[in-house]
Amino acid sequence: MVIAFSIMLPFLAAALIPLIYRRFKNIHLGWFVLIIPVALFSLLATYIPRIANGEVFKKTIEWIPSFGINITTYLDGLSMIFGLLITGVGSLVILYSIFYLSTKESLHHFYCYLLLFMGAMLGVVFSDNLMVLYVFWELTSVSSFLLIAFWHHRKASRAGARKAMTITVSGGVAMLAGFLMLYVASGTFSIREIIANLDVVQSSVYFVPAMCLVLLGAFTKSAQFPFHIWLPDAMEAPTPVSAYLHSATMVKAGIYLVARTTPIFGGHEVWFWAVSGVGLLTLFWGSFNAVRQYDLKALLAYSTISQLGLIMSLFGLGSAALHFGYSTQSVIYTQATFAALFHLINHSTFKGALFMMVGIVDHEVGTRDIRRLGGLMSLMPFTFTIAVIGSASMAGLPPFNGFLSKEMFFTATLKITQLDIFSLDSIGLLFPIIAWVASIFTFIYCVIIVMRTFFGKIQPDRLEKPPHEAPFGMLISPFILVAFVIGIFIFPNVLGHYILSPAMASIYPMFPSAEELTPHIAAWHGYISTELIMTFGVIVVGVFLYRTLKKWRPVYQLIPQSFTLNAIYERVINSSEGVSGRVTNRYMNGNLTYYFVYIYVFFVTLLAGYMIYADVFSWDPSKDSVIEPYELVLVFVMIAAAIAIIFAKQRITVVLLNGVLGYSVAFFFVVFRAPDLALTQLVVESVTTALFLLSFKYLPKLKNEYISKSWRFAKVTISIAVGATVTLIGLAVMNYDRFEPISKYFEDSYDLAGGKNIVNTILGDFRAFDTMLEVVVLFIAGLGVYTLIKLKAKKGDADVESK
């Protein structure tokens, strides 16, 4: 229950913000928001010892039990890592944002979205049910959309937000399809239960398609090649958002999903190649492209892409251990997974610090362009320190935590070449080579960050503000993060034992002991290992390439601009917008008659078509009750009114005749003893008539347009077809028995729902879900009418979109 509450807490807080933000004008809203992640972090931290002992915490709240959709919270080692990252980095980012964002910004929106995101993210990592996980997963996309577009007056922000949303949500929908296939294969949405019934799932025909679809979701979310193009554009978000969502948490949701589903899919050849292959490709492509960037934030974005690829590829390598099941041999390969989890945490520390560093530079100097920066070392010594530590860790240099995990990464790629499955003996050699080359580029861009920003000559005339050190508050968060960077290097095994080891146990549930899966992390192995030589090589070649950067930079011009993935994405989006715009304009021509034609033709084809297809048009008058004379009278009144409407010359006559029809129907309800329906019909009829009369003077006069004969004929045909369909369906319903009648269910409405009025118990109890959503629809429709009428764009606002 505590975990379910911790998911709810950010949402509750987000709901409270609109109520409180006006009260505290003088205090930065962030101070109040800060309480929440700090509290959640402390709460989770109390669970660490028990999780390290191998306990798991599970709690189920029923949601839609009939479909197996329940809110099951599940806290184990793996979700613990992510939970701690979300709340821990969340606290630091909020603390940082207090100094970064001025109170002039619309902070209540910002923190509302941020809390929504935090809750959604916690929901993703703590959910055991795939459907619930999906809901939270898409919620992270939506909240990230809102955060990227936070400065929504800028066109680039809106475009970036749309791009991120388009790509991650399409991946999410694919993932949903994958989840449904898993459900079909296993009969459950619970990840635990699917793992328990692995044999059934793995022998299903849906196994590989489900795997691919789930991977699609994970790859889009974690910005893997070729879906990585959204991440650099997402950098339009305020820097605290970039540090939080686009490096530490949301982009790692895909990695979480891969880790979480490794027990299900791991060990399969497709999984191994897809995850490790795409990961390595992303690692290389990201690091290669990071070197060409001039904007520090774009550089960090590409570096994040590449680091995510690194972690992803490690999970792929580690999944190979599951191929043969448990043995002392396969345990060696689980070390790749260990390295992945280790690097996951390290990446959050150093990348978080680097993003905050860039934010500080941007904030104090006014630009992030490395062509305009330089020489800031003496002016911003603290920021410089953060940059050096963060970059060195990212480049994989000692004495920082990035060194340890990078060494382990090299080890994993070297080890995997010895594995003789999946034809690794022939192309497995590529793994360490790609890893090494990508590390060289990583080294180069890390050098670029430090050298081009802090060394060289300062160019005060090209900066927007005179440079000076950041306020103390802004430095706290990055300093805490770099403290972790060093602390983890000194005591890596504390982390290994308490945090990583239980996570290993949840990724390899069928391997017996967590102790065996936890290697001892050491900075110095006592001898010169191949990994260490590779690191030396990275430094030597990296320094050489950095020196000669100007000479080989033209390499980047080799791919023409129009063939980049980004250009292709733009083309697809623009052309589909154009085409759909033209198609829509063709049929949405503003003429109400046409709209009715579409609706009625669709209605007749679908309903009459189905009834004919199912052959259920039958009418047995012998079962009908006797028709009373007054019923005949009512029918004739209705017929007369209906016919009169066609020939009416004035709109008021039409309105009144329409009213006659409505009231006659109400009469029928009375006659047939349906007082609820009669009441509703009467009131609705009165209200619509009132509405009609209100808007009467705005409606044009009925006029006799010239209508061509064929069109007239078509209209008459459609009208008759609609009337005939409705009549025939009404008659056929009497004999329809394909579905079980639900009347029995309502006979004991009093016992089940405590109400004697069946109609009301249907609305309020048996089918309350419909009613609830109808209420929501009604509300949204009302808002729609309100905005359409009230919030018309004023003159001169028309070009607001093109700004």
Added chain:
Amino acid sequence: MKVNDVILKSVVRGVVFIVFTLGMYLFFAGHNAPGGGFIGGLVLGSGIVLLYLTYDIETVHKGMPFDFKKVAAIGVLLATGSAIASVFFDVPFLTQTDGYYNLPLIGEKHLSTVTIFEAGVALTVVGTLVTIILNISEDE
């Protein structure tokens, strides 16, 4: 509509009271007799619309200083909130319960949580109905 229609105004003054009473009755009677949140809300809403038709907006607003958009929003929150609330009692979403309680002064009464849900429905109907009609009539 600036016509000073004395008869209409006098009649409405009495009728609105009856309409509101009927609306409240329908709302509470709902579970066991014809009525319920939707109809109750519609009747109350049409009563309010009647007031707006007879008197001008400022006058009615003085008597009923509600923002009907907010009324509708509160209704939606009440309906969805009562649905979610059941989760906290460890029963499925949207579960309703009822029972007989011995209340002081009025004796034994049948109380049901569905009333809260229905109240949400009613408020949404009233809020949306009045919002739409007011906006259409105000539009220049």
